[in-house]
């Protein structure tokens with residue numbers, strides 16, 4: 001399988017802290033990859049480097065064969081990488097549909113505002129917000145803001161979707177719905193990298209799992225293989241997420 005994204009020697013330090021330290025990975029088209037690891041292991045920082053939300057200190061990222069590690073975030077979005085945030089970022093004074101339309105206008109398949117609003121409608125239905133399209137985004141609960149962020153990311157028609165703990169905080173019913181929704185996105189052919197602490201979701205969705213600790217990749221394989229790796233068991237010992 002040709003790699004959609006290839007990461008080589010990616011590094012980022014905050015002062016003396018090596019948050020991402022020589023991280024390399026190759027992810028094929030159509031894969032659903034779990035990026036897991038104890039708290040503070042560098043997962044969100046790795047996503048921020050891929051999306052250009054943070055500049056890398058070192059390393060190469062090839063997406064669709066193009067170097068993107070020095071591109072500004074908006075060009076990376078245009079190139080086809082969309083994301084959700086662990087700490088959601090919605091524009092509270094705009095309506096829910098307008099928030100999603102922004103994702104269409106600035107995404108990989110840019111369009112005019114009228115078409116962007118038309119694209120938003122079915123996506124809001126898909127994430128369970130269909131009845132609320134014209135309400136202000138500020139009216140949404142935290143969980144519903146996460147749904148909005150996912151619709152906004154999809155509106156950009158990305159080829160790579162990065163989910164940062166998108167399933168966190170869902171109740172068991174919502175979790176089942178969320179897993180089913182991610183599965184439909186993958187079936188549409190969108191490659192997914194999901195940072196997630198909900199291991200049942202990783203097992204249910206991911207054929208490929210990468211485990212980080214202290215900024216480094218410590219294991220990789222199927223979820224069963226990677227999570228059973230002795231280095232992974234050791235990394236999680238003493239961590240509340242184990």
Ligand SMILES: Nc1ncnc2c1ncn2[C@@H]1O[C@H](COP(=O)(O)OP(=O)(O)OP(=O)(O)O)[C@@H](O)[C@H]1O
Pocket residue numbers: 014017019037038039040041042043044045046086
């Ligand atoms: N902007 C920043 N400035 C300074 N330190 C940071 C910054 N962002 C992250 N860090 C530190 O870098 C390390 C890696 O953080 P990161 O958020 O990438 O980990 P994570 O694996 O996503 O953790 P979690 O599972 O808790 O979200 C942590 O020690 C964190 O405190």
